[in-house]
Amino acid sequence: MGYIEALRQIVGHRRLILNGSCAVLVNADGALLMQQRNEPAKRWGLPGGLMELGETTRETVVREVAEETGMRLDASALTLLNVYSGEGMRTAANGDQFDMVTTAYYAEHVTGTPQVADAESLQYRWVPFDQLPTNIPAAHRHAIADYLARAGR
Template sequence: MLIIGYVEDLRRLVGHRRVLLNGCCAVLVNDDGALLMQQRNEPARRWGLPGGLMELGESTKATVVREVAEESGLRLDPDQLHLLNVYSGEGTSVAANGDQFDIVNTAYYAEHICGTPRVNDAESLQYCWVPFSLLPDNVPRTHQHAIRDYLALKAKQADKG
């Protein structure tokens, strides 16, 4: 059984002190070869990949499926998700409210994603299918790494072709 609100409960105990968080994101590509990007309210209207933080009892794959459904309404088949990489050691971040954290981010990718994402929560401002040649500049580092690694994987697959 999932205990929802793990990070909120943790913050009540430790305040703004530095903690280690586990996040997950997804490189989701449609049939036109465009990437699903999410513009979030915080921090500072940044663009990024859909995803979020793990809850107690969740697998990384389950986190991606849950977060994408909660935030965009898109339903992912867990069998479509392929592990891309795990990113860590990016340094400490500080949220707008002063919370300090380091993150371990697990990235997956899935292709042939269909559907129209819609804003389902206060975290998101909008979703767009964006061609890889037109990606926004203000993307978190771990998401930039995931996008870069996905493109490298596709180039390698094309070379073996």
């Protein structure tokens, strides 16, 4: 059982602050790795997930990408992009309430073929930046925009 599941056994559905990490991963063709998740509502987003006890935000994104895609990231290749918060309270499908703090990293010239490796993911695609889906979480949209600004696009 992970940290969040154990914490939820104690606090139930009460509002929590959750910390997570995501990654803007760009391949040599300049396409972005996007993940379509089961929940919520089959939205598209960046690979990543919630922090476990004892992890750094960088370790979180390396672990999550490996768990979700089967791809191994070199932690030293990740560059801090920004930290996002203040999106307001959210409620998960099971009634859990939370506020999210998301730390985003980016890496360029990423290689590998992502595979659906967990029940959270429906599919992965390398998507050109001018063809991004519209149903992307706010923090992920901000991370993509910040990456594009940094890359001069």
